[in-house]
Amino acid sequence: MSLSRRDFLIDSGALIVSFSAASIPRPFAVAQGPFDTHRSHIDPTKLDSWIAVAADGLVTAYTGKCDFGQGMVTAQTQLVAEELCVPIGRVKLIQCDTSVSPDQGTTSGSQSTPTNFNSGDLAQAAATAREALTNMASEPLGEPADQLSVSGGVITGKTGRRVTYEELIGNKRFNIPLSASAKRRSPTQWTVLGKPVSALDRIALMTGQFEFVHNIRVPGMLHGRVVRPPEAGATLVSVDESSMRQISGVVKIVVRSNFVGIVADKQWQAVQAARQLKVNWNPGPGLPTRKTFYESLRTQPSRDALLVDSKDVDQQLAGARAVVRATYAYPFQMHGSVGTSCAVADVKPDHATVWSATQSVYPTRSNVASLLGLAVDNVRVIYIRGSGCYGLNGADTVSFDAAVLSQAVNRPVRVQLSREDEMAWENFGSACVIEQRAGIDQSGSIVAWDCENWVASRGGRPGYDSPGNVITGLLLGYTPEPLTQRAAAEPTGELRNGSNAVPSYVAGCISGKCGGAGSVRSERVLSHTVPSPFFTGPLRSPLRMQNTFAHECFMDEVSASAKADPVAFRLKHLRDARLIDVLKSAANAAKWENRPSPQSNRARSGIVSGRGIACVAYEGNNGYAALVADVSVDVASGRVRPQKFFVALDCGPISNPDGLGNQTEGGILQGMSRALVEEVTWDDKRVTSNDWETYQSLYLDLGFELPTIDISLLNRTDVPATGAGETAITLVPAAIGNAIFNATGVRLREVPFTAERIRTALSALSGMEG
Amino acid sequence: MSTIQIKVNGRLHNLDLDPTTPLLFVLGDELGLLGPKFGCGMAQCGACTVILRGHVVRSCVMPVSAVGPDEVTTLEGLGTPEKPHPIQQAFIDEGAAQCGFCLSGVILTAKAVLDEKPEASDQEIGEAFGGVLCRCFTHIRMLRAIRKYADARKA
Numbered sequence: 065m066s067l068s069r070r071d072f073l074i075d076s077g078a079l080i081v082s083f084s085a086a087s088i089p090r091p092f093a094v095a096q097g098p099f100d101t102h103r104s105h106i107d108p109t110k111l112d113s114w115i116a117v118a119a120d121g122l123v124t125a126y127t128g129k130c131d132f133g134q135g136m137v138t139a140q141t142q143l144v145a146e147e148l149c150v151p152i153g154r155v156k157l158i159q160c161d162t163s164v165s166p167d168q169g170t171t172s173g174s175q176s177t178p179t180n181f182n183s184g185d186l187a188q189a190a191a192t193a194r195e196a197l198t199n200m201a202s203e204p205l206g207e208p209a210d211q212l213s214v215s216g217g218v219i220t221g222k223t224g225r226r227v228t229y230e231e232l233i234g235n236k237r238f239n240i241p242l243s244a245s246a247k248r249r250s251p252t253q254w255t256v257l258g259k260p261v262s263a264l265d266r267i268a269l270m271t272g273q274f275e276f277v278h279n280i281r282v283p284g285m286l287h288g289r290v291v292r293p294p295e296a297g298a299t300l301v302s303v304d305e306s307s308m309r310q311i312s313g314v315v316k317i318v319v320r321s322n323f324v325g326i327v328a329d330k331q332w333q334a335v336q337a338a339r340q341l342k343v344n345w346n347p348g349p350g351l352p353t354r355k356t357f358y359e360s361l362r363t364q365p366s367r368d369a370l371l372v373d374s375k376d377v378d379q380q381l382a383g384a385r386a387v388v389r390a391t392y393a394y395p396f397q398m399h400g401s402v403g404t405s406c407a408v409a410d411v412k413p414d415h416a417t418v419w420s421a422t423q424s425v426y427p428t429r430s431n432v433a434s435l436l437g438l439a440v441d442n443v444r445v446i447y448i449r450g451s452g453c454y455g456l457n458g459a460d461t462v463s464f465d466a467a468v469l470s471q472a473v474n475r476p477v478r479v480q481l482s483r484e485d486e487m488a489w490e491n492f493g494s495a496c497v498i499e500q501r502a503g504i505d506q507s508g509s510i511v512a513w514d515c516e517n518w519v520a521s522r523g524g525r526p527g528y529d530s531p532g533n534v535i536t537g538l539l540l541g542y543t544p545e546p547l548t549q550r551a552a553a554e555p556t557g558e559l560r561n562g563s564n565a566v567p568s569y570v571a572g573c574i575s576g577k578c579g580g581a582g583s584v585r586s587e588r589v590l591s592h593t594v595p596s597p598f599f600t601g602p603l604r605s606p607l608r609m610q611n612t613f614a615h616e617c618f619m620d621e622v623s624a625s626a627k628a629d630p631v632a633f634r635l636k637h638l639r640d641a642r643l644i645d646v647l648k649s650a651a652n653a654a655k656w657e658n659r660p661s662p663q664s665n666r667a668r669s670g671i672v673s674g675r676g677i678a679c680v681a682y683e684g685n686n687g688y689a690a691l692v693a694d695v696s697v698d699v700a701s702g703r704v705r706p707q708k709f710f711v712a713l714d715c716g717p718i719s720n721p722d723g724l725g726n727q728t729e730g731g732i733l734q735g736m737s738r739a740l741v742e743e744v745t746w747d748d749k750r751v752t753s754n755d756w757e758t759y760q761s762l763y764l765d766l767g768f769e770l771p772t773i774d775i776s777l778l779n780r781t782d783v784p785a786t787g788a789g790e791t792a793i794t795l796v797p798a799a800i801g802n803a804i805f806n807a808t809g810v811r812l813r814e815v816p817f818t819a820e821r822i823r824t825a826l827s828a829l830s831g832m833e834g
Numbered sequence: 835m836s837t838i839q840i841k842v843n844g845r846l847h848n849l850d851l852d853p854t855t856p857l858l859f860v861l862g863d864e865l866g867l868l869g870p871k872f873g874c875g876m877a878q879c880g881a882c883t884v885i886l887r888g889h890v891v892r893s894c895v896m897p898v899s900a901v902g903p904d905e906v907t908t909l910e911g912l913g914t915p916e917k918p919h920p921i922q923q924a925f926i927d928e929g930a931a932q933c934g935f936c937l938s939g940v941i942l943t944a945k946a947v948l949d950e951k952p953e954a955s956d957q958e959i960g961e962a963f964g965g966v967l968c969r970c971f972t973h974i975r976m977l978r979a980i981r982k983y984a985d986a987r988k989a
Binding site: 132133134135262263265266267268269270271272273274275276278279281287312330331332333335400401402403404406449450451452454480482483722726727729730731732733734736737755756757761762763764765766769770773 | 851852854855856859862863866867868869871872873874875876878879881908909910911912913914915918922925926929930931932933934935936937938940941960961962963964965966967968969970971972973974975976977
């Protein structure tokens with residue numbers, strides 16, 4: 065797609081972006097010149113903000129939900145084609161550009177499908193357009209609209225007379241609002257949506273023709289690098305510009321508050337200059353000791369939230385036949401995108417354009433405007449895919465870097481972070497400590513469940529007005545959103561389980577209304593948000609994965625204590641029909657045999673095998689999944705090798721089974737890497753896991769001993785669509801941990817399950833069993 | 835600055851630049867190629883992979899002056915969207931990508947190892963992938979595509 069060929073017919077007619085004949089993206093030739101961006105032009109209540117039909121019948125659709133590799137372009141293109149009854153090849157989707165797409169906030173939280181595929185926004189826009197076109201056809205065809213049929217962008221009457229979309233509306237505006245009553249096509253009628261459509265970007269990707277934000281080249285563009293502090297919290301004393309004399313091509317050393325950056329003619333010059341620039345820093349306050357970090361989380365001032373409290377938990381636990389207790393720990397983990405973050409900014413005195421891989425073009429626009437001192441309407445942010453992000457990686461912070469550097473030199477500047485800049489300063493997934501207690505009665509049922517968690521937090525998504533939530537904003541003098549201490553208030557309203565802090569097995573009752581997935585009525589969940597030494601932010605399945613690890617491993621521990629089969633024990637305490645269905649489906653697919661854990665006849669040496677299960681109602685009601693993991697453990701080395709996974713998923717009506725399979729397989733393997741090896745490390749001053757040697761990830765060479773993944777998709781067409789990209793990954797640490805327990809009798813309560821930790825736990829256990 | 839001649843994807847280029855410049859920056863910034871990517875700058879991830887003299891090379895750590903007269907092949911040098919190379923076709927057929935940033939490392943490594951040893955065992959192919967990272971973890975589809983290509987090549 066060549067932006068220079070974009071043809072915005074904003075005043076004269078429909079908002080149509082013309083494309084080159086080939087659907088393969090081409091490099092940018094020229095950036096768009098001064099433009100006119102006003103929110104009023106992109107009013108999400110107006111149909112023209114979402115859909116335009118060109119004179120040649122090509123449909124352009126605009127979305128605020130972007131594709132970073134999870135397949136949202138393909139699925140949304142299917143959606144528009146389906147609702148408008150046109151072939152998929154006639155739809156062009158424009159994603160996330162503040163000049164042309166509606167503000168749909170951030171593409172995150174498994175919310176793209178619920179937002180755009182259910183009762184509003186893009187889906188309703190396409191349905192409104194079809195209804196409007198059918199109504200328009202009534203007069204020329206001389207028949208009432210309800211007698212007309214639509215296919216392939218052609219409306220046909222009973223008499224056989226026909227009229228095309230382009231004849232009715234080509235290049236003209238609809239000038240109508242989105243209609244909430246426009247009838248959606250039923251999943252039983254679907255011909256494009258719900259079908260396995262291959263990702264539309266695959267040919268360009270495989271042949272090296274896909275344009276990433278890293279490939280954006282603007283005429284006159286310079287190259288920037290940033291110079292981050294040498295340790296956390298260090299502040300700038302001085303910059304020795306004379307240290308740059310040996311390097312040619314340096315255009316400017318940019319210093320603003322604690323922000324230091326370099327702009328050079330060539331990328332290599334910028335890299336060398338950033339390495340060589342002598343900067344004097346005041347030392348930072350130091351970092352907390354890693355060894356005692358989890359314990360220290362509990363003693364911090366905190367912001368507390370009571371999610372549910374039946375007020376009888378202590379009493380019920382005191383009267384229980386047995387009480388099971390366990391404490392789980394989850395480390396800081398990285399997004400660790402394979403490409404470091406990159407952005408290009410072109411800042412003029414009165415307006416700016418930023419090409420960014422941000423998940424949040426509108427919020428980024430607001431922050432860039434405030435960093436540059438420009439009016440928000442004079443900043444345009446265009447989303448271009450970056451390296452897979454899995455949440456808030458460095459995409460936002462590097463967009464700020466590029467904007468600040470470009471403004472300083474009054475030229476377009478491309479910035480790509482170094483590997484260390486990326487890894488030492490990104491917003492990590494939060495470290496957590498989660499403490500569990502459960503009481504069991506005489507019949508082996510859970511009578512009370514008490515859960516308390518501590519979540520390390522600092523900054524996060526910058527939103528519309530908090531650039532200090534990421535490192536660049538902080539260095540520029542902004543502060544992260546404060547974490548104000550607050551005591552927990554009594555829970556009110558409906559149960560909120562967006563972070564899966566509430567286990568699936570409790571009833572989740574607030575003022576008599578029970579929104580939980582389970583049956584345990586004596587329940588308490590107390591959450592403490594505590595200050596983090598590092599920036600934190602959403603990482604695929606944020607907190608849902610940490611909490612689910614603790615809940616689902618603990619449920620396994622309670623099952624073992626009751627000498628019950630973990631599947632039967634779960635079913636005994638579940639009420640939610642959809643969660644029950646996925647649990648049974650995964651167990652059936654795996655041919656689960658009823659037995660308590662650990663295996664009684666397990667071997668104590670050699671390679672031992674085991675099987676574990678876990679399930680989740682993601683965010684309480686945004687997708688349902690269950691996962692069985694079969695693993696082997698080499699007792700001598702402590703090495704775990706997952707052999708086979710069986711996953712069952714219910715995400716409502718499935719938009720694209722091919723994309724869903726890809727997301728599910730990737731999610732499970734990414735979850736495996738996070739469960740087995742990934743962990744941020746630090747010393748007394750700085751993050752020490754700052755490249756791929758020091759931050760472990762599973763590599764592709766595991767490829768030839770990959771586990772197999774068996775996927776059961778429960779396609780429900782009678783309920784709204786849910787997210788699906790984060791459900792399977794959520795379960796992986798718990799399912800693997802439970803399988804290790806089943807195989808060895810060792811219960812691992814701290815992620816990652818490194819070979820060393822398993823060896824240590826095995827020798828401690830054999831010492832006990834002596 | 836000095837004049838450097840390099841041959842990339844069948845075309846000769848004469849460039850006036852710092853001979854210590856990593857090949858990757860020359861491919862991306864001077865020649866405008868989209869395939870090879872900067873991932874780490876330390877030869878740890880494979881995103882910058884190109885083929886030189888039949889072997890995969892990490893272009894982020896190779897000075898352009900070390901390339902010599904032999905041809906550099908990048909991901910876009912293998913085939914075109916209209917006529918993809920068979921290994922690219924296998925990846926297209928299997929839909930073996932998510933974000934796609936890592937594909938230079940994945941596709942070129944598979945091609946190089948199978949060009950050198952068409953009968954390579956799964957383990958040998960696996961070992962060749964020691965430094966290739968895909969953080970979307972599209973391993974299952976990638977493996978299927980590589981096997982498909984390897985089998986078709988043998989046949």
